[in-house]
Amino acid sequence: MKRCLLVGNGMKNPPQFLRDLAKSVDFVVGIDAGAETLLESGVKVDLAIGDFDSLKNKELLKRINHLEYPKEKDYSDTEIAVTHALSLGYDEIILTNMLGGRTDHLLFNLSILYRIFKEGKSGKFLENKEEIYIFDKSIEIKTDINDIVSIFPLLGKILFKDSKGLYYPLKGKSVELGETLTLSNYALSNSIYVEIENGVAILILKRIRPKYS
Template sequence: MKHERVIVVTGGEVTPACIQEITTTDFVIGVDGGAQTCLDFGIIPHLAVGDFDTAGEASLKELKRHKCVIESLNQAKNVTDTHYALTKVVEMHPYSCLLLGALGGTRYDHLLANLGLLEGMEEAGIATTILHPNNRIRLLSGPGAFTFTRSKYVYFSIQPITPKVEGLTTKGLRYPLIDECLYRGETRGVSNEWLSDVAQVILKSGKCFIIESKDE
Protein backbone atom coordinates (compact mmCIF):
# COMPACT_ATOMS: atom_id res chain seq x y z
CA MET A 1 0.00 0.00 0.00
CA LYS A 2 1.40 3.39 -0.99
CA HIS A 3 0.96 6.08 1.65
CA GLU A 4 0.45 9.68 0.59
CA ARG A 5 2.13 10.97 3.74
CA VAL A 6 4.71 9.68 6.20
CA ILE A 7 4.97 11.05 9.73
CA VAL A 8 8.41 10.88 11.35
CA VAL A 9 8.37 11.36 15.14
CA THR A 10 11.79 12.16 16.59
CA GLY A 11 12.94 12.60 20.17
CA GLY A 12 12.37 16.34 20.63
CA GLU A 13 9.38 18.25 21.93
CA VAL A 14 6.05 16.86 20.74
CA THR A 15 2.76 18.19 22.08
CA PRO A 16 -0.78 16.79 21.87
CA ALA A 17 -1.52 19.39 19.18
CA CYS A 18 1.33 17.98 17.09
CA ILE A 19 0.12 14.42 17.57
CA GLN A 20 -3.37 15.42 16.44
CA GLU A 21 -1.88 16.00 12.99
CA ILE A 22 -1.52 12.22 12.59
CA THR A 23 -4.37 10.49 10.75
CA THR A 24 -5.22 6.84 10.26
CA THR A 25 -4.01 6.97 6.65
CA ASP A 26 -0.48 8.13 7.59
CA PHE A 27 2.51 5.82 7.85
CA VAL A 28 4.25 6.55 11.16
CA ILE A 29 7.97 6.12 11.85
CA GLY A 30 9.22 6.48 15.42
CA VAL A 31 12.87 7.51 15.74
CA ASP A 32 14.51 6.25 18.97
CA GLY A 33 12.89 8.28 21.77
CA GLY A 34 10.23 9.39 19.29
CA ALA A 35 8.96 5.81 19.20
CA GLN A 36 8.33 6.02 22.95
CA THR A 37 6.61 9.37 22.40
CA CYS A 38 4.24 7.63 20.00
CA LEU A 39 3.49 4.95 22.59
CA ASP A 40 2.91 7.59 25.26
CA PHE A 41 0.22 9.13 23.06
CA GLY A 42 -1.37 5.77 22.28
CA ILE A 43 0.02 5.50 18.75
CA ILE A 44 1.75 2.36 17.53
CA PRO A 45 4.33 3.32 14.90
CA HIS A 46 4.47 1.18 11.80
CA LEU A 47 8.27 1.31 11.94
CA ALA A 48 10.74 2.19 14.69
CA VAL A 49 14.37 2.98 13.88
CA GLY A 50 17.41 4.03 15.86
CA ASP A 51 20.13 2.88 18.18
CA PHE A 52 17.58 3.21 21.01
CA ASP A 53 20.08 4.68 23.43
CA THR A 54 17.32 7.10 24.45
CA ALA A 55 14.25 4.87 24.31
CA GLY A 56 15.86 1.95 26.14
CA GLU A 57 14.99 -1.72 26.46
CA ALA A 58 11.57 -1.20 28.02
CA SER A 59 10.41 0.75 24.94
CA LEU A 60 11.81 -1.91 22.63
CA LYS A 61 9.90 -4.62 24.49
CA GLU A 62 6.66 -2.67 24.26
CA LEU A 63 7.19 -2.01 20.54
CA LYS A 64 7.81 -5.70 19.95
CA ARG A 65 4.69 -6.58 21.95
CA HIS A 66 2.67 -4.40 19.56
CA LYS A 67 4.37 -6.13 16.59
CA CYS A 68 6.00 -2.91 15.40
CA VAL A 69 8.71 -3.39 12.77
CA ILE A 70 12.04 -2.44 14.35
CA GLU A 71 15.32 -1.54 12.68
CA SER A 72 18.07 -1.29 15.28
CA LEU A 73 21.11 0.78 14.30
CA ASN A 74 24.61 0.80 15.70
CA GLN A 75 25.55 3.76 17.86
CA ALA A 76 28.66 4.19 15.72
CA LYS A 77 27.29 5.25 12.34
CA ASN A 78 27.71 7.93 9.68
CA VAL A 79 24.21 9.41 9.85
CA THR A 80 21.83 10.39 12.64
CA ASP A 81 18.83 8.23 13.47
CA THR A 82 16.56 10.89 11.95
CA HIS A 83 18.61 10.99 8.75
CA TYR A 84 18.33 7.21 8.47
CA ALA A 85 14.56 7.42 9.00
CA LEU A 86 14.29 9.89 6.13
CA THR A 87 16.17 7.51 3.83
CA LYS A 88 13.37 5.04 4.55
CA VAL A 89 10.82 7.73 3.69
CA VAL A 90 12.53 8.37 0.34
CA GLU A 91 12.33 4.66 -0.44
CA MET A 92 8.57 4.81 0.09
CA HIS A 93 8.06 7.69 -2.39
CA PRO A 94 5.20 9.42 -0.51
CA TYR A 95 3.82 12.75 -1.65
CA SER A 96 4.75 14.45 1.63
CA CYS A 97 6.47 13.98 4.96
CA LEU A 98 5.84 15.61 8.33
CA LEU A 99 8.63 15.75 10.93
CA LEU A 100 7.55 16.02 14.57
CA GLY A 101 9.96 16.60 17.45
CA ALA A 102 12.79 17.73 15.18
CA LEU A 103 13.30 21.16 16.80
CA GLY A 104 12.88 20.51 20.51
CA GLY A 105 15.33 19.23 23.06
CA THR A 106 18.71 20.53 24.15
CA ARG A 107 20.84 19.44 21.17
CA TYR A 108 21.24 22.38 18.79
CA ASP A 109 23.53 20.28 16.61
CA HIS A 110 20.60 17.96 15.93
CA LEU A 111 18.32 20.96 15.35
CA LEU A 112 20.62 22.34 12.64
CA ALA A 113 21.17 18.89 11.16
CA ASN A 114 17.41 18.33 10.92
CA LEU A 115 16.93 21.65 9.16
CA GLY A 116 19.62 20.63 6.69
CA LEU A 117 17.81 17.37 5.98
CA LEU A 118 14.98 19.33 4.37
CA GLU A 119 17.22 20.06 1.40
CA GLY A 120 17.75 16.38 0.63
CA MET A 121 14.03 15.72 0.92
CA GLU A 122 13.28 18.57 -1.47
CA GLU A 123 15.77 17.15 -3.95
CA ALA A 124 14.02 13.78 -3.64
CA GLY A 125 10.73 15.46 -4.60
CA ILE A 126 9.04 14.92 -1.23
CA ALA A 127 7.36 17.98 0.28
CA THR A 128 8.60 17.93 3.87
CA THR A 129 7.53 20.06 6.82
CA ILE A 130 9.03 20.35 10.29
CA LEU A 131 6.26 20.99 12.79
CA HIS A 132 6.87 22.40 16.27
CA PRO A 133 4.28 23.79 18.71
CA ASN A 134 5.35 27.35 17.78
CA ASN A 135 6.92 26.88 14.36
CA ARG A 136 6.28 25.32 10.97
CA ILE A 137 9.25 25.14 8.61
CA ARG A 138 9.42 24.30 4.92
CA LEU A 139 12.07 24.69 2.25
CA LEU A 140 11.45 26.31 -1.13
CA SER A 141 13.63 25.96 -4.21
CA GLY A 142 13.34 28.22 -7.23
CA PRO A 143 12.13 28.68 -9.81
CA GLY A 144 8.58 28.26 -8.60
CA ALA A 145 5.41 29.77 -7.21
CA PHE A 146 4.16 28.53 -3.84
CA THR A 147 0.89 29.10 -1.99
CA PHE A 148 0.42 29.11 1.79
CA THR A 149 -2.79 29.10 3.81
CA ARG A 150 -2.97 31.07 7.03
CA SER A 151 -3.40 29.10 10.23
CA LYS A 152 -2.43 29.71 13.88
CA TYR A 153 0.93 31.29 13.09
CA VAL A 154 1.46 35.06 13.31
CA TYR A 155 4.81 35.58 11.61
CA PHE A 156 5.99 34.57 8.16
CA SER A 157 9.76 34.64 7.66
CA ILE A 158 11.88 33.95 4.60
CA GLN A 159 15.44 32.86 5.38
CA PRO A 160 17.82 32.23 2.44
CA ILE A 161 20.05 29.17 2.69
CA THR A 162 21.84 29.78 -0.60
CA PRO A 163 24.04 32.90 -0.86
CA LYS A 164 21.08 34.74 -2.33
CA VAL A 165 17.47 34.23 -3.39
CA GLU A 166 16.63 36.15 -6.55
CA GLY A 167 13.43 37.35 -8.17
CA LEU A 168 11.47 37.11 -4.93
CA THR A 169 7.87 38.33 -4.94
CA THR A 170 5.39 37.91 -2.09
CA LYS A 171 1.63 38.48 -1.97
CA GLY A 172 -0.76 38.43 0.97
CA LEU A 173 1.85 39.61 3.50
CA ARG A 174 2.04 42.94 5.32
CA TYR A 175 5.43 43.89 3.87
CA PRO A 176 5.49 42.75 0.23
CA LEU A 177 8.54 42.05 -1.90
CA ILE A 178 8.46 42.68 -5.64
CA ASP A 179 11.08 40.91 -7.76
CA GLU A 180 13.72 41.45 -5.10
CA CYS A 181 16.81 39.67 -3.80
CA LEU A 182 17.45 38.43 -0.26
CA TYR A 183 20.90 37.45 0.95
CA ARG A 184 22.00 34.76 3.39
CA GLY A 185 23.29 36.34 6.57
CA GLU A 186 20.89 39.28 6.39
CA THR A 187 17.54 39.53 8.17
CA ARG A 188 15.26 41.48 5.88
CA GLY A 189 12.91 38.53 5.38
CA VAL A 190 12.37 37.89 9.10
CA SER A 191 9.09 38.58 10.97
CA ASN A 192 6.78 39.50 8.13
CA GLU A 193 3.10 39.14 9.01
CA TRP A 194 -0.01 37.75 7.39
CA LEU A 195 -2.28 40.24 5.66
CA SER A 196 -4.77 37.83 4.07
CA ASP A 197 -5.75 34.19 4.49
CA VAL A 198 -3.63 33.09 1.52
CA ALA A 199 -0.05 34.10 0.81
CA GLN A 200 2.04 33.46 -2.27
CA VAL A 201 5.80 33.32 -2.65
CA ILE A 202 7.37 33.44 -6.10
CA LEU A 203 11.11 33.02 -6.58
CA LYS A 204 13.24 32.75 -9.68
CA SER A 205 16.33 31.14 -8.17
CA GLY A 206 17.84 30.07 -4.87
CA LYS A 207 16.65 28.17 -1.83
CA CYS A 208 15.09 29.46 1.36
CA PHE A 209 13.33 28.35 4.51
CA ILE A 210 9.77 29.51 5.05
CA ILE A 211 9.28 29.74 8.81
CA GLU A 212 5.79 30.37 10.14
CA SER A 213 5.92 31.10 13.86
CA LYS A 214 4.13 32.47 16.88
CA ASP A 215 5.12 33.47 20.41
CA GLU A 216 4.22 31.32 23.42
Protein backbone atom coordinates (compact mmCIF):
# COMPACT_ATOMS: atom_id res chain seq x y z
CA MET A 1 0.00 0.00 0.00
CA LYS A 2 1.42 3.37 -1.05
CA ARG A 3 1.10 5.97 1.69
CA CYS A 4 1.25 9.76 1.45
CA LEU A 5 1.57 12.21 4.35
CA LEU A 6 0.07 15.71 4.08
CA VAL A 7 1.21 18.18 6.73
CA GLY A 8 -0.88 21.30 7.22
CA ASN A 9 -0.50 24.60 9.02
CA GLY A 10 -2.76 23.85 11.99
CA MET A 11 -1.76 23.11 15.57
CA LYS A 12 1.79 21.81 15.45
CA ASN A 13 2.69 18.33 16.57
CA PRO A 14 6.03 17.61 18.29
CA PRO A 15 9.00 17.30 15.88
CA GLN A 16 9.65 13.67 16.85
CA PHE A 17 6.02 12.80 16.11
CA LEU A 18 6.40 14.24 12.60
CA ARG A 19 9.75 12.52 12.05
CA ASP A 20 8.39 9.11 13.01
CA LEU A 21 5.20 9.60 11.00
CA ALA A 22 7.23 10.61 7.93
CA LYS A 23 9.27 7.40 8.19
CA SER A 24 6.08 5.34 7.82
CA VAL A 25 5.07 6.81 4.43
CA ASP A 26 6.36 6.89 0.86
CA PHE A 27 5.84 10.58 0.10
CA VAL A 28 5.69 13.72 2.26
CA VAL A 29 3.83 16.87 1.22
CA GLY A 30 3.97 20.17 3.08
CA ILE A 31 0.83 22.25 2.64
CA ASP A 32 1.74 25.96 2.64
CA ALA A 33 3.58 26.69 5.92
CA GLY A 34 3.38 22.98 6.74
CA ALA A 35 6.49 22.66 4.57
CA GLU A 36 8.30 25.06 6.89
CA THR A 37 7.20 23.05 9.93
CA LEU A 38 8.53 19.85 8.36
CA LEU A 39 11.92 21.35 7.58
CA GLU A 40 12.18 22.79 11.09
CA SER A 41 11.43 19.30 12.42
CA GLY A 42 14.18 17.75 10.32
CA VAL A 43 11.86 16.03 7.84
CA LYS A 44 12.63 15.87 4.13
CA VAL A 45 9.85 17.50 2.07
CA ASP A 46 9.17 15.69 -1.19
CA LEU A 47 6.77 18.38 -2.36
CA ALA A 48 5.32 21.67 -1.07
CA ILE A 49 1.89 22.79 -2.26
CA GLY A 50 -0.09 25.99 -1.71
CA ASP A 51 -0.28 29.71 -2.25
CA PHE A 52 2.30 30.05 0.53
CA ASP A 53 0.66 33.11 2.04
CA SER A 54 1.43 31.73 5.51
CA LEU A 55 5.06 30.92 4.77
CA LYS A 56 7.46 33.03 6.85
CA ASN A 57 10.52 32.29 4.75
CA LYS A 58 9.75 31.94 1.05
CA GLU A 59 13.46 31.48 0.31
CA LEU A 60 13.13 27.85 1.38
CA LEU A 61 11.01 27.19 -1.73
CA LYS A 62 14.21 27.47 -3.74
CA ARG A 63 15.47 24.35 -2.00
CA ILE A 64 12.45 22.06 -2.42
CA ASN A 65 10.10 20.90 -5.14
CA HIS A 66 6.91 22.94 -4.98
CA LEU A 67 3.68 23.78 -6.76
CA GLU A 68 2.59 27.37 -6.15
CA TYR A 69 -1.00 28.51 -6.68
CA PRO A 70 -2.56 31.99 -6.63
CA LYS A 71 -4.08 33.18 -3.37
CA GLU A 72 -7.43 33.79 -5.06
CA LYS A 73 -8.60 30.33 -6.11
CA ASP A 74 -11.65 28.08 -5.89
CA TYR A 75 -10.03 25.36 -3.77
CA SER A 76 -8.21 25.30 -0.45
CA ASP A 77 -4.55 24.35 -0.30
CA THR A 78 -5.52 21.15 1.52
CA GLU A 79 -7.98 20.12 -1.18
CA ILE A 80 -5.38 20.79 -3.87
CA ALA A 81 -2.86 18.65 -1.97
CA VAL A 82 -5.34 15.79 -1.59
CA THR A 83 -6.26 15.99 -5.28
CA HIS A 84 -2.58 15.78 -6.17
CA ALA A 85 -1.98 12.81 -3.86
CA LEU A 86 -4.94 10.98 -5.40
CA SER A 87 -3.64 11.71 -8.90
CA LEU A 88 -0.33 10.09 -7.95
CA GLY A 89 -2.15 6.89 -7.01
CA TYR A 90 -1.60 6.79 -3.27
CA ASP A 91 -3.79 4.23 -1.49
CA GLU A 92 -3.65 5.86 1.94
CA ILE A 93 -3.57 9.57 2.67
CA ILE A 94 -2.62 10.66 6.18
CA LEU A 95 -3.26 14.24 7.22
CA THR A 96 -1.63 15.89 10.23
CA ASN A 97 -1.30 19.37 11.75
CA MET A 98 -4.94 19.78 10.76
CA LEU A 99 -6.59 20.65 14.07
CA GLY A 100 -6.78 23.83 16.13
CA GLY A 101 -7.70 27.30 15.01
CA ARG A 102 -10.67 27.84 12.73
CA THR A 103 -13.76 25.64 13.00
CA ASP A 104 -14.67 26.24 9.35
CA HIS A 105 -11.33 24.78 8.25
CA LEU A 106 -11.92 21.70 10.42
CA LEU A 107 -15.38 21.06 8.98
CA PHE A 108 -14.22 21.42 5.39
CA ASN A 109 -11.17 19.25 6.05
CA LEU A 110 -13.48 16.54 7.40
CA SER A 111 -15.45 16.81 4.17
CA ILE A 112 -12.19 16.28 2.29
CA LEU A 113 -11.71 13.11 4.35
CA TYR A 114 -15.09 11.98 3.01
CA ARG A 115 -13.93 12.75 -0.52
CA ILE A 116 -10.93 10.43 -0.04
CA PHE A 117 -13.32 7.76 1.21
CA LYS A 118 -15.58 8.18 -1.83
CA GLU A 119 -12.54 7.70 -4.08
CA GLY A 120 -12.11 4.26 -2.53
CA LYS A 121 -8.92 5.24 -0.70
CA SER A 122 -8.02 5.25 2.97
CA GLY A 123 -7.86 8.63 4.69
CA LYS A 124 -7.33 9.66 8.30
CA PHE A 125 -6.12 12.45 10.57
CA LEU A 126 -3.24 11.46 12.86
CA GLU A 127 -2.28 13.95 15.54
CA ASN A 128 -0.25 13.59 18.70
CA LYS A 129 -3.32 13.81 20.94
CA GLU A 130 -6.15 12.94 18.57
CA GLU A 131 -6.97 10.67 15.63
CA ILE A 132 -9.91 10.85 13.21
CA TYR A 133 -11.06 8.00 10.96
CA ILE A 134 -13.88 7.46 8.47
CA PHE A 135 -15.51 4.09 7.78
CA ASP A 136 -18.69 2.44 6.50
CA LYS A 137 -18.35 -1.23 7.49
CA SER A 138 -15.91 -1.93 10.30
CA ILE A 139 -12.84 -0.46 11.93
CA GLU A 140 -10.27 -1.66 14.44
CA ILE A 141 -7.73 0.71 15.96
CA LYS A 142 -5.12 0.61 18.69
CA THR A 143 -5.98 2.44 21.90
CA ASP A 144 -4.91 2.92 25.48
CA ILE A 145 -7.31 2.14 28.29
CA ASN A 146 -9.60 5.12 29.01
CA ASP A 147 -8.97 6.82 25.68
CA ILE A 148 -12.12 8.71 24.68
CA VAL A 149 -13.91 7.35 21.62
CA SER A 150 -16.72 9.22 19.88
CA ILE A 151 -18.54 8.14 16.73
CA PHE A 152 -20.30 10.73 14.61
CA PRO A 153 -23.00 9.74 12.08
CA LEU A 154 -21.81 11.55 8.98
CA LEU A 155 -24.57 10.47 6.60
CA GLY A 156 -27.97 9.68 8.04
CA LYS A 157 -28.66 6.98 10.60
CA ILE A 158 -26.06 4.44 11.70
CA LEU A 159 -26.99 0.96 12.93
CA PHE A 160 -24.31 -0.81 14.95
CA LYS A 161 -23.79 -4.51 14.29
CA ASP A 162 -21.07 -5.07 16.88
CA SER A 163 -18.45 -3.41 19.09
CA LYS A 164 -15.60 -4.67 21.22
CA GLY A 165 -13.37 -3.00 23.77
CA LEU A 166 -15.73 -0.13 24.59
CA TYR A 167 -17.19 0.74 28.00
CA TYR A 168 -20.63 1.28 26.47
CA PRO A 169 -21.40 -1.59 24.06
CA LEU A 170 -22.91 -0.47 20.76
CA LYS A 171 -24.29 -3.73 19.39
CA GLY A 172 -27.93 -3.25 18.42
CA LYS A 173 -27.80 0.51 19.00
CA SER A 174 -28.40 3.27 16.49
CA VAL A 175 -27.56 6.96 16.23
CA GLU A 176 -28.39 9.73 13.79
CA LEU A 177 -27.71 13.43 13.38
CA GLY A 178 -29.08 15.36 16.32
CA GLU A 179 -28.40 12.54 18.81
CA THR A 180 -25.40 12.18 21.13
CA LEU A 181 -25.56 8.52 22.13
CA THR A 182 -22.07 7.82 20.76
CA LEU A 183 -20.34 10.85 22.26
CA SER A 184 -17.56 10.17 24.81
CA ASN A 185 -17.34 6.40 25.03
CA TYR A 186 -14.21 4.87 26.58
CA ALA A 187 -11.70 2.22 25.55
CA LEU A 188 -11.39 -0.76 27.90
CA SER A 189 -8.44 -2.40 26.18
CA ASN A 190 -5.50 -1.80 23.87
CA SER A 191 -7.72 -1.98 20.79
CA ILE A 192 -11.33 -1.35 19.90
CA TYR A 193 -13.53 -2.74 17.14
CA VAL A 194 -16.71 -1.24 15.71
CA GLU A 195 -18.92 -2.68 12.98
CA ILE A 196 -21.90 -0.93 11.42
CA GLU A 197 -24.66 -2.21 9.15
CA ASN A 198 -25.20 0.95 7.17
CA GLY A 199 -24.20 4.58 6.87
CA VAL A 200 -20.85 6.35 7.06
CA ALA A 201 -19.24 7.20 10.39
CA ILE A 202 -16.47 9.42 11.68
CA LEU A 203 -14.57 7.95 14.63
CA ILE A 204 -12.70 10.42 16.84
CA LEU A 205 -10.11 9.09 19.27
CA LYS A 206 -8.90 11.41 22.03
CA ARG A 207 -5.81 10.04 23.73
CA ILE A 208 -5.46 10.45 27.49
CA ARG A 209 -1.69 10.16 27.09
CA PRO A 210 -0.16 11.83 24.03
CA LYS A 211 2.39 9.74 22.16
CA TYR A 212 5.04 12.44 22.48
CA SER A 213 5.54 15.16 25.07
